[in-house]
Amino acid sequence: MAWMYKHIPTTCFFLVVCYLTIKVVPILGEKAPHTQFQVEPKPNCQSSGPIIGSHKLERVSNRCSPNANLTKTPPSGKLVNTNQTRVRSINKKQNRHHYRYSLSDNEYDPNADYGLFTVKISLGTPQQYYNLIVDTGSRWTWVRCRFCREGCKSDDPPYDPSKSLCDYTLTIPFRASYDDNSFAKGIWGCDNLTIDDFGSIMNFQFGCALENYDRNGDNFVNAAGILGLGKGKWSLTSQSGASMQVFSYFVPENGGGADLQFGDKAREKSNTCTNQFTPMVQRIDQEKYHIDLVGISVDGNELNVPSTEFMSRGTIIDSGTTITRLPEVVYSALRDAVRQSMSSYTLLDEIDDLMDTCYSLEGLIEPIAFPEIKFHFGEVNTIDVILTKEGTIWRKDVTVNCLAFAVAESYSIIGIVQQRGFNVLYDLEGETIGFGTNCT
CATH class of the missing domain: 2.40.70.10 (Acid Proteases)
Known part of the structure; x- marks a missing residue:
C-alpha cells in the first residue's frame, strides 16, 4: 500500500x-x-x-x-x-x-x-x-x-x-x-x-x-x-x-528459527552456505531490489517462453509479498506445465480467487508431489535456483494444496514463500543478491 x-x-x-x-x-x-x-x-x-x-x-x-x-x-x-x-x-x-x-x-x-x-x-x-x-x-x-x-x-x-x-x-x-x-x-x-x-x-x-x-x-x-x-x-x-x-x-522451510544478519555477520553466515549470486539491476523504482528472472523450468524442462516476456517489466524480490507473481504469459505456461505433471491428482475448479491450480488431498495415502520448479536468474551469467518443496505449495486448508503463484499486473515479484529454505543475502556494495543453501 x-x-x-x-x-x-x-x-x-x-x-x-x-x-x-x-x-x-x-x-x-x-x-x-x-x-x-x-x-x-x-x-x-x-x-x-x-x-x-x-x-x-x-x-x-x-x-x-x-x-x-x-x-x-x-x-x-x-x-x-x-x-x-x-x-x-x-x-x-x-x-x-x-x-x-x-x-x-x-x-x-x-x-x-x-x-x-x-x-x-x-x-x-x-x-x-x-x-x-x-x-x-x-x-x-x-x-x-x-x-x-x-x-x-x-x-x-x-x-x-x-x-x-x-x-x-x-x-x-x-x-x-x-x-x-x-x-x-x-x-x-x-x-x-x-x-x-x-x-x-x-x-x-x-x-x-x-x-x-x-x-x-x-x-x-x-x-x-x-x-x-x-x-x-x-x-x-x-x-x-x-x-x-x-x-x-x-527464511526457514519448516518452522525453524529465522534470523537477520548485518555487516560482517551477514558475510560470515553466507560463507557457511552454498551460494549462487545474481546481479541487481536498475529499474524506474529504485527503492526496491530488482533482479533479472530470465526463465523457469518445471521438472527439468524450461518453459517455452521468450526471456523478453520475463525481463520486459522487471522482477522484484520482496520480503513483504507472500506468493510470487508472474506476467500472464509466463504464469500460464508455468500453470500448464504443473497441471500436466500433476494430471493424476484431482484439480479443483474455482476453489480460490487468486490461485487457480489447486488440488484435493482427500483420499491420498502419500503426500501430494508437486513438480520441481527452478528459477533462472541473470541474463549473462545465469544461475539456476531450485525452489524447495515449501517454496512451491500454498496450503489452503487441510484438504487443499495450491500452486503458490499468481498473475502479476505489471512487475514480476518473488515473494517470501518462494524464498523459504534460502539464506538471502543483499550486497548493496557489490550490487548482488545471493541465494544460499545448506548453511551451517
Whole structure:
C-alpha cells in the first residue's frame, strides 16, 4: 500500500526537514492521479554509527515465539488477499503498504510460517524496545508514538519523542493515506536506533505515528511499526553507513528459527552456505531490489517462453509479498506445465480467487508431489535456483494444496514463500543478491 505524504510546516520541537514533491499514481479505484508532497529530513541531518551483527527474527505467527502475542499473521486466505493490495501498490510504483487482520488461536492456519517477520529494535537512551515488521520493499522505518490520538493500540509501549537524543528545532507533519481510506499521520522522529546491542545508528530519522485509522479495524495487526530495508534516501541502509551495506535473512522451510544478519555477520553466515549470486539491476523504482528472472523450468524442462516476456517489466524480490507473481504469459505456461505433471491428482475448479491450480488431498495415502520448479536468474551469467518443496505449495486448508503463484499486473515479484529454505543475502556494495543453501 502506498504512503502519500502531505505536509504543513509548523514551528515546534523537532528536526529540520526539506520537501520533495512527487506525483502519486492512483490505485484501487482512484479516478485520476494527483500530486502530494513527501517530507524528508534535510541532507545535512546525518546519521552515523555502525550496524554490525545479527538478530533473531520472530515469525509473527509462531505461537511459541516471544512475539506470539504481539502481532499475528492473518489467516492464509486473508493474508494472500490483503497482500494483493500490496502487489497492486508495487505495480503502481508506490512504496508503502498495509498489513492487517489477526489470527484466532482456534483457527486452522496451515501457512502460519509464511507470514510476516518481526525484529526487535530499540530507540534512544535509556532504550525503548519495539518489534517491527521487516520489509525489504519499503525504505521508511516508523513507530507509533506517545501522544497518539487515534489507532494507537500496540503491544509495545509508544515511543516517547521527548526522550530523543537528537537536536531538533522544527516539527514537520506527515499524512499517509491509503487507497481504502485508511491512513496514518504524525511527525518525523530522530533518535539513536540499536539492533540487538551490536551497534547503533546515531540520529536515525523515522516516522512517528500519532493518528492511525485502519478502515478494517485491525490496527495494522498491532505491530509497533515497520523496519524499512529498501533502498533510497533515509532508508535504514542509507542511514547506517558502510557497515549496513550487506544484510541477509534466513527464511526457514519448516518452522525453524529465522534470523537477520548485518555487516560482517551477514558475510560470515553466507560463507557457511552454498551460494549462487545474481546481479541487481536498475529499474524506474529504485527503492526496491530488482533482479533479472530470465526463465523457469518445471521438472527439468524450461518453459517455452521468450526471456523478453520475463525481463520486459522487471522482477522484484520482496520480503513483504507472500506468493510470487508472474506476467500472464509466463504464469500460464508455468500453470500448464504443473497441471500436466500433476494430471493424476484431482484439480479443483474455482476453489480460490487468486490461485487457480489447486488440488484435493482427500483420499491420498502419500503426500501430494508437486513438480520441481527452478528459477533462472541473470541474463549473462545465469544461475539456476531450485525452489524447495515449501517454496512451491500454498496450503489452503487441510484438504487443499495450491500452486503458490499468481498473475502479476505489471512487475514480476518473488515473494517470501518462494524464498523459504534460502539464506538471502543483499550486497548493496557489490550490487548482488545471493541465494544460499545448506548453511551451517
